[in-house]
Amino acid sequence: MEEIFNVLPPYIASKIKESVSEKDLKELEEIRLRVHRPTEVVLTSKSIVIRSIQLTQEESKRFLARISQHSVYRLEEELKKGFITLQGGHRIGLSGSVNVQDGSVKAISHVSSFNIRVAKAVIGSAQMISPLIMDNQSNVLNTLIVGPPKTGKTTILRDIIRQISDAENGFRHHRVGLIDERNEIAATLNGIPQHPVGNRTDVMSDCPKAEGILMMIRSMSPEVIVVDEIGHEKDTRGLLEAIYAGVKLICTVHGDSIEDVQKRPSIQTLIRERAIERFVFLDRLSKPGTVKSVYDHRFEEIKRDKTIRSVQHEMDRHAAHPVHVHVGRAR
Incomplete structure (x- = not known):
């Protein structure tokens, strides 16, 4: 978890920790940063919108440079895939304007959204399978x-x-x-x-x-x-x-x-x-x-055994899993 907070702009990391309880942070699945729009913190059972955190375009550029380790080559390669992998297996998905050449995506320019997905390998999830x-x-x-x-x-x-x-x-x-x-x-x-x-x-x-x-x-x-x-x-x-x-x-x-x-x-x-x-x-x-x-x-x-179960994972959240959005809970 600290790998994620270490790459976030300090004021954003601090504000999230202030706005989300320590108990809820244990259920953290995603942090969604959107340029000029409120930040969304997605937990296992709910979503919290923090209106006081709104990424600027300049902050977006600096954040992108930071997570790509200021490497132009890595940035180009990662943008083609649409995500950047962090230490610990966490992944930052990107969206924005797409550059297409010869029918293939070459890169994403003017990144406007970041989806920081928390990696949680579930040891023993295949135990009964x-x-x-x-x-x-x-x-x-x-x-x-x-x-x-x-x-x-x-x-x-x-x-x-x-x-x-x-x-x-x-x-x-x-x-x-x-x-x-x-x-x-x-x-x-x-x-x-x-x-x-x-x-x-x-x-x-x-x-x-x-x-x-x-x-x-x-x-x-x-x-x-x-x-x-x-x-x-x-x-x-x-x-x-x-x-x-x-x-x-x-x-x-x-x-x-x-x-x-x-x-x-x-x-x-x-x-x-x-x-x-x-x-x-x-x-x-x-x-x-x-x-x-x-x-x-x-x-x-x-x-046939409907009791064989694993635990929810950050990249495989069930479509039917309820997510309740609480707008305005944090300021």
């Missing part, structure tokens, strides 16, 4: 975790990686290769993971999945490869290459039902090849991390 995705020899089964946005996929995936890597919760030791295309799982800073992903995990961050999978196989000889959010058929081809090389897979995809998964072009090949041995479906109507059902490669249900 892990036994469902291993065989009798404690080896990993090829697994696809399916759920709509905000159902805890990233949180669970991160903890599964840690458990597999460190041989916890019944797993034997595995070398894990994480292809972290959006740098959301490990949240590397200068190549070093800021979230706990295990001692035997090698991370390829900010790299397209298909290319990253092949690079990881050639360079690090992983026993398990993990990717988040399969979206393209070329991702599937990369996953099949890993399977043909004898590597196990764990990945996630957006969806809400078996029918959703079966209709996805990027997943159909994996289904046809019976490459996925476990389909884990998360429940969108319950707390993030709740398992709705688990199926084998034939889509036969093997377990």
Whole structure:
């Protein structure tokens, strides 16, 4: 938490601490700074608008320079992605005017909003899921975790990686290769993971999945490869290459039902090849991390347990989670 307050302009950090109780700060999820508009502090169960904190354009420029460590190169690269990663895995999302070249986003200029997202890795969030995705020899089964946005996929995936890597919760030791295309799982800073992903995990961050999978196989000889959010058929081809090389897979995809998964072009090949041995479906109507059902490669249900739950995470807050906005509470 201190990493965040250390990069904020001192008067803003001080004013937030004055306006939000110490108890509420323990539930801090986001701080949203908007140029010439009130600052919003998002907690687990409510949102507080602080009208006395309104970022000026000059303060916005200085803040941007500070969080990019006054590096023009880093600033250009980070602005292309739309966020900057801080020490501790915290992430600052950016929005403003977008520069487009040849149909691709090149940068965000005139940044007008900052969304500081508090990183909280939830150790043990996959404790009850892990036994469902291993065989009798404690080896990993090829697994696809399916759920709509905000159902805890990233949180669970991160903890599964840690458990597999460190041989916890019944797993034997595995070398894990994480292809972290959006740098959301490990949240590397200068190549070093800021979230706990295990001692035997090698991370390829900010790299397209298909290319990253092949690079990881050639360079690090992983026993398990993990990717988040399969979206393209070329991702599937990369996953099949890993399977043909004898590597196990764990990945996630957006969806809400078996029918959703079966209709996805990027997943159909994996289904046809019976490459996925476990389909884990998360429940969108319950707390993030709740398992709705688990199926084998034939889509036969093997377990259904609505008591398997994880804890809410800063990047996977459930869409149905109530957030009450209190305007004018702080001045």
